[in-house]
Amino acid sequence: xxxxxxxxxxxxxxxxxxxxxxxxxxxxxxxxxxxxxxxxxxxxxxxxxxxxxxxxxxxxxxxxxxxxxxxxxxxxxxxxxxxxxxxxxxxxxxxxxxxxxxxxxxxxxxxxxxxxxxxxxxxxxxxxxxxxxxxxxxxx
Numbered sequence: 001x002x003x004x005x006x007x008x009x010x011x012x013x014x015x016x017x018x019x020x021x022x023x024x025x026x027x028x029x030x031x032x033x034x035x036x037x038x039x040x041x042x043x044x045x046x047x048x049x050x051x052x053x054x055x056x057x058x059x060x061x062x063x064x065x066x067x068x069x070x071x072x073x074x075x076x077x078x079x080x081x082x083x084x085x086x087x088x089x090x091x092x093x094x095x096x097x098x099x100x101x102x103x104x105x106x107x108x109x110x111x112x113x114x115x116x117x118x119x120x121x122x123x124x125x126x127x128x129x130x131x132x133x134x135x136x137x138x139x140x
Contacts, residue, residue, distance in 0.1 A: 006138045007042070010125050013069055013078055014039050020068035020079075022046060022118075024057035024086075030065070031057060037068055038098050042140065044068075044082070044120040045089075045098055049106065051114055058086045064120055078129045084122040091117075 023032040033054065035046045044066065048054060058064070062085040069079030092110075094117050099110040107115040127136040 001136065003138065006127070006136045009130060009136060010042070010080060010127055010138055013080060013127060017069040017079075020066050022054065023065040023067075024054050025061040025063060026053065026057050037066065042122055042125065042138075044084070044122070045094065045117045046120070047098060047103055047115065047117055049114045050088070050090075050116045054118070055088055055116070058088060058118065062086050066120065066122075076129050078127060081126040081128060081135075082120070082122045083124040084120045086118050086120045089117045089119045094119075 018036050018038065020035060020037050021032050022035045023030045025031070031053070035048070038045045064084055064086045066082035066084070067079060068082065070077045095110045095115060098117060099115075103115070109115075122140055124140065125138045127138075130136055
């Protein structure tokens, strides 16, 4: 399967699911938490507060790992493993683009100074449990 076909399959999975796990590095060990992910093509964005541990961890080490998908239905649930680097974004346009009223539980609105986005640029994406026998790997 060529790179374009794998990319299309990855994008299909991303359209179905937004919830996943973000793993950062804390004191040289993985630190994971559930997050909501949005994407623009294959660049991931996740909202968070500037006051969280994950922002400090990313400042110290921007390498992250994501698991996106897997609905818990069984062994055949497709999901993505994503290796990449994260950066903190406080861009007004991005904050407005990815704002939802569900976040009003945590923030006063898209202008809230604590509301930021983590931008994750993947270097490698694996599509697991697809209809293929082996994982599909997309190197970026």
